[in-house]
Structures are given as C-alpha cells and as structure tokens.
Amino acid sequence: MNKQLLSNVRIFLFLSLACIFGQASASSITDFFLEIVGTYEGELSWNEGSTAVTTTIILEGNSISGTSTYADGLQSPFTLIKALPETRELIVEWKEVDSDDPSIEYVGQALFLFAPDYVSFEGAWGDDLAYEGGGVCNGISKQKINFNQAVD
Numbered sequence: 001m002n003k004q005l006l007s008n009v010r011i012f013l014f015l016s017l018a019c020i021f022g023q024a025s026a027s028s029i030t031d032f033f034l035e036i037v038g039t040y041e042g043e044l045s046w047n048e049g050s051t052a053v054t055t056t057i058i059l060e061g062n063s064i065s066g067t068s069t070y071a072d073g074l075q076s077p078f079t080l081i082k083a084l085p086e087t088r089e090l091i092v093e094w095k096e097v098d099s100d101d102p103s104i105e106y107v108g109q110a111l112f113l114f115a116p117d118y119v120s121f122e123g124a125w126g127d128d129l130a131y132e133g134g135g136v137c138n139g140i141s142k143q144k145i146n147f148n149q150a151v152d
Helices: 003-036 147-151
Strands: 038-046 049-060 063-070 075-084 089-097 105-114 120-127 135-144
Touching (some): 003 049, 003 063, 003 105, 105 135
Antiparallel strands (some): 063 075, 075 089, 120 135
C-alpha cells in the first residue's frame, strides 16, 4: 500500500476517534449540567460557626454559574472552573465582597460532590486557589428544573 495513503488513513482514523470521544465527553458534561441545575438549601460552615445557605446553579449556554445566598442576605457568585461528570464533581470559583468594606473582595474555590440521584451535594471550600481548608458545605434540592418536561 502507498505510504502516503496509509498515512492519510491513519490520520483520518485518529481524527474520527477524537471526534467520537469528544462528542461523548461533551454530551456527558451537558447531561451533568442538566442534572445539577436547580436550587439547594443547606449549610456552610467554618471554624467559628456556620450559616444557612441557598445555592442556586443556573445553565448559561454550554456552561454553568450560580450564587450562594446566606441567611443575612449576602450573596456570593460563583463560576465554573471544572466539571467532572464521571465522579459527579463540580469545581467552582467564588467571589465575595466584605460586608464592612466593599473595596475588599475575597476569592476562593469550592468543590461540590453530588449524590448519585443529584438531589443533594456535599462539598468543601477554601480561599484563593484551594477548594479545601475553609470549611464544608452541603445542599438538598429545593427546586430542580426538569428539562425533559420543559421540552415536551
């Protein structure tokens, strides 16, 4: 067989496999996002105490973002860093403005591990580039958006 033809066939097969696996990966991330979108009631804790928190996860195009709203009304928006659908994990970056001095902003990360049925999550949060060390968080689904019913 011609070396050039064999080389072209190998490239075609490689690209075909890459597209197939890329589609499966994209599809599983989309499915994961559709499962986790909703509102969760829970608690956020740290060394000195804890507070009730409502975590809202929304779909934005082909990504997610959200907001954590605390009992005192303070809100902390978060954005996606990494989705790991195989392990039902979500890593986000959160930002929070100091309630006493709005010129001070705190930033960190959080990891959410969703239950197999996606009706709850447990997690951890940290400061700066860490998603651990600050405390723990959790949530139980208060409102889930059923995209299958929305389409029907």
